[in-house]
Amino acid sequence: MTKNFLKTWGFLLVLVTLIFNACSDKPKLDALDSIKQKGVVRIGVFSDKPPFGFVDSKGAYQGFDVYIAKRMAKDLLGDENKIEFVPVEASARVEFLKANKVDIIMANFTQTNERKEVVDFAKPYMKxxxxxxxxxxxxxxxxxxxxxxxxxxxxxxxxxxxxxxxxxxxxxxxxxxxxxxxxxxxxxxxxxxxxxxxxxxxxxxxxxxxxxxxxxxxxxVIAPAIKKGNPKLLEWLNNEVQQLINEGFLKEAYKETLEPVYGSDIKSEEIVFE
The missing domain is CATH 3.40.190.10 (Periplasmic binding protein-like II)
Known part of the structure; x- marks a missing residue:
């Protein structure tokens, strides 16, 4: 009876190990595929940094970064409303990416060598x-x-x-x-x-x-940032930013959100890539 008991438990242990290994061998889903599966992109933005990211009197997100983020959602998922804005503080931007609380950071994130060691930056859109x-x-x-x-x-x-x-x-x-x-x-x-x-x-x-x-x-320079290990999303973002530059969308975003604030004191080419 003891032998049968041990054999049964031995068999179950092998079975569990095989199942665990099978699950472990399953390829990790790139963030780009995950976003498309969910049908929504989570983008971290500031909620208190006008004119780049802020919440207006109606509770809606506004600002330069927000304007660009909406266009990204439209190009990625076909609808600018398929976006979840996640408010983030400057000190928490890296941790939000690491903890998968956001897919992309669009919160005036300056690209530095230190930050490049812990997150991946896409092509910059701002100086x-x-x-x-x-x-x-x-x-x-x-x-x-x-x-x-x-x-x-x-x-x-x-x-x-x-x-x-x-x-x-x-x-x-x-x-x-x-x-x-x-x-x-x-x-x-x-x-x-x-x-x-x-x-x-x-x-x-x-x-x-x-x-x-x-x-x-x-x-x-300021650029979108994502969690490391998502090459497909990084490639998509690089292509997206370049497309927005080529078609003059960044200049449009500047005119809509920043020019009313800066007036004639600053030219768009001093701020955005054109």
Whole structure:
């Protein structure tokens, strides 16, 4: 009886192992195929960073990144409404991709060597540099911030840049853009560092502040990002961005969302790839 019992359990163990191996050998579905199967694409965007990604008074997502994301959904799934916008903070963009909470990040994601090690960036669609805004433009040089407080967002290019290059500048960090700019308005720091494209727009609405340092460090680019290991989705995104450039769609997106904010101060070719 004991022998039969052991034989039965041995047989079951082999069977379970075979089933497990069969499941393990099943090829992993590329994110592109998964999106098409589900019929919806989840795109991570900012909810508090006008004019790039924000929620309007009616609860709808708006902004430059959102405008492009809708077109991507239309080209990918045939309908711009087959999209789920997922609000994301700057510091959580990588983790949202790794945890499969989103398929694509379109949240003003600056491409850096460090980030390229953990996510895949597609072809860039936007140009950017760091800028510094202060009251009446009183901070005109980085050296003027020595032993003073600079406000930044956690996990942004500004955060990494100043942490690495200027340890003598005290950084006051926040998760949300609304918190960051409110801190500046409340005089909790002498200046605020962020993407110059965002600062130009914000200073337009707050004329008592000026972006006296308009370009700092390297000129960077902003691109869609996806989780590593999805070559089909990456190839599709590269082709999509190139198509949008070729047909002038990025310039259209600029005119619809950014030009009303920037006015004639900035030309579209300074911001988007054309």
């Amino acid at each position: 950017v540099a760091l800028g510094v805004v202060s009251k009446n433009g009183m901070i005109k040089d980085i050296e003027e911030l020595k032993d003073k407080t600079l406000i930044v967002n956690k996990g942004t290019t500004a955060d990494f840049y100043f942490t690495k290059n200027y340890p003598n500048i005290k950084l006051l960090k926040f998760e949300q853009n609304t918190e960051t700019f409110l801190a500046l308005l409340n005089n909790r720091g002498e200046a605020l560092a962020h993407d110059n494209t965002l600062l130009f727009a914000w200073a337009k609405q707050h004329p008592e502040f000026k972006v006296a340092i308009t370009s700092l460090g390297d000129k960077d």
